[in-house]
Amino acid sequence: MVSVESMSSAENRADAQLTHVDGYQLASVDKLLIDEYERVDRKSLRAYRLDRLRQQLKKHDYAGMLLADPLNIRYATDTTNLGLWVMHSPSRYVFVATDGPVILFDFTSSKHNSAHVETIDEIRPATPWIYFLAGPRVDEKAEAWATEIADVVRSYGGGNLRLAVDRVDPWGAEKLKSKGIQLFDAQPLTEQARVIKGPEEIHQHALSMRVCDLGIARMKQVLQPGITENQLWSVFHQTNIAHGGEWAESRLLTSGPRTNPWFQDTSNRAIEPGDLVAFDTDMVGPGGALSDISRTFLCPGKPASGDQRDLLGFAADQIAYNVSLLKAGMSFREFAELCWPVPERYVHNRYMMMLHGVGLVDEYPSIAYAVDFDAWGYDGVLEENMVVSVESYIGEKGGKEGVKLEEQVLITSNGAVPFSKSSLLNF
Template identity: 50%
Template sequence: MAGDRLSEAKSTVEQGGKEALLRDVRASRLARVQAQLRAHDVPAILLYDPVNIRYATDTSNMQVWAGRNPARYIMVFADGRIIAWEFHSSEHVWDGLNLDVELRHALSWTFFNAGHEAERRAQVWAAEIIDVFRKHAAGDQRLAVDRLDPFGSACLEKQGITLLDGQALMETARLIKSPGELVLIGESLRTAETGIARMRRELRPGITENELWAHLHFENIRHGGEWIETRLLASGDRTNPWMHECSSRVLMDGDLLAFDTDMVGPHGYCSDISRTWLVGDGRPSDEQRALYEHAYAQVHYNMELLRPGMTFREFSEKAWKIPDPFVRNRYCCLAHGIGMVDEYPSIAHQVDWDSSGYDGLFEAGMTVCVESYIGAEGGKQGVKLEQQVVLTEQGCVSLTACGFETDWL
């Protein structure tokens, strides 16, 4: 059970220390990638997504930049062998890792790096990829890839390689969290909670949204975190509809202030917490309290409902029914997976099922974010709440102690 695994992992930290925990996490993550390759009878996967590379190898190198500029990549074989093409003079990021890895120099063929020579360089790149792959693939021509630009895909396919959906394999590998991962997720969440507490202390009329948001960034970086994926903090009439990113707007007494952390913290794990507060020392209005009560009810009803063994469709069908005035501005999903970043699955509202829903099964050991946004169409304010949980055999267990405004209820 997930709760037992968390206790086990904490015990491992106490007995063997952080390095032992990290070794266990690295080994279990790589093993899950290998297991997915074997389950789909695929000899290897080529990874460019920095999050997937981090999951498989625990290496991190300019993650946000590398997400836009495909300048480092790895190939993981089903037997665990890793070939890594590292960015210029960055081999040191692999120091201290107990991995069976062969390091090579990456060749980038983006227009930024290659200009009008991009297609020719892609051919050189493909020749090396194919050579490495065929040496170890025992005649198999199928290679899973998580992401690849058109020149690269065309070059590989021209040489007879069949490309498969590697992102699906990686998302499935990342689905169930090991005991050690739950501990590392907890460390990221404690960092987020420290940042949220700092924001709460600094919350006052006269501060700008940008100034307030900077306090979360400060604590994340101070504690060894990596980046924040969005700028979702809004106040006053910018809280409706949701998805306004923070600005130079000055907070005013009586405003609602809502945010969504989307924070990739220490060890590369995401902390995804949404809360809504009142600016100033007053009491929320009746309208603000009513909005909050609905959002709080949605999150907690759905947390109580969610169980391992439940299908995604069943959860969507049984989820808290959003009152009609708030349906139009509903959040984009009821819940979603969470790990190093937002992950599979994304659970559609029943009203959206035909257009964007897909089925699957909730399992113990999954970490999930349960979502709510309540704001009337044409309204002037709204409430955003989100809780990060782990699924156990008994149901949802909250992973964060960050409180709600229960005195508003």
């Protein structure tokens, strides 16, 4: 694993300050990571993403797309505003013309945040019509919103009234359709655009993972009997936020008997000597790049049991074997059928999928186990410059503990290359 001794001198100095978690302290930073992030060529990244979206629009013969999902807005414009709030209160949106301008509709009071982005041609005041902002005037505001969007489509669609949208409430959709606009699902387009990463996106993923690895190393350093799950988890998130990271998609860190079954949120449980401590980072790091890996530690104070070592060994074998299979040109079904065979006693608690795409968050594709393929799987092809995470959970139904591992990799012409330097074998 990434030990303190193997880190850069800056990281060594930073870790030396993390001697306890009981009192308040500022999270130290590795300035080299921050400086390197500032060197990401964001103009190149933005141009690449916009071109990917427009390729999809041309392929499907749409006049443009209207995006309200904050993650799609970010992909299209490299902008964010009010973070998680707009994820549950949709109130800003962007129109991307197939042949025409990119128009961002944003809060008037904060449009200055996006004024520097060269790929945005115009910033207009948004017309939010969620109840919180419109109250009893929802219908009036939705009508004004639909009128403006229909006018934009007519102005830049060249007579094409086919509009891809990703998120719109039904009454807004009806108002658009009443104005002659034909609506189609934008999500397949945005997912397909996002699936192949450009050079700057790959660079950004690598930087985010270095922050993730540093957070994991710090967690391992402070893990001791008596620390709570929430305290330990906070060390990881301190590290992410201190380096310009943003949030975590989940709160999956558990210990001892709470490691089986998986998918339990972190708690105030005090970790005991010899407990397994399993976690899934789900970390949205600097620049919004997801770093999604899982590791399992052993709390000091008691040696690992034979059962614990078996759980870890099986999970590590599954990850290593399945990563070794990955190559550009392989179909999803082929991958599922060739994968490591899960021992029967662990099948019931197997992870929900074998592999999923990674970008701003979890993204297309999601590959089912062979046994689940007919129920919910779908086929496709792995391509060069996809970023994916390979999953494993090993734990018996009703078992005492379980092990969660996950590795994030870049698919290249020569196979899969892991982003993380953190070892899968931590005890």
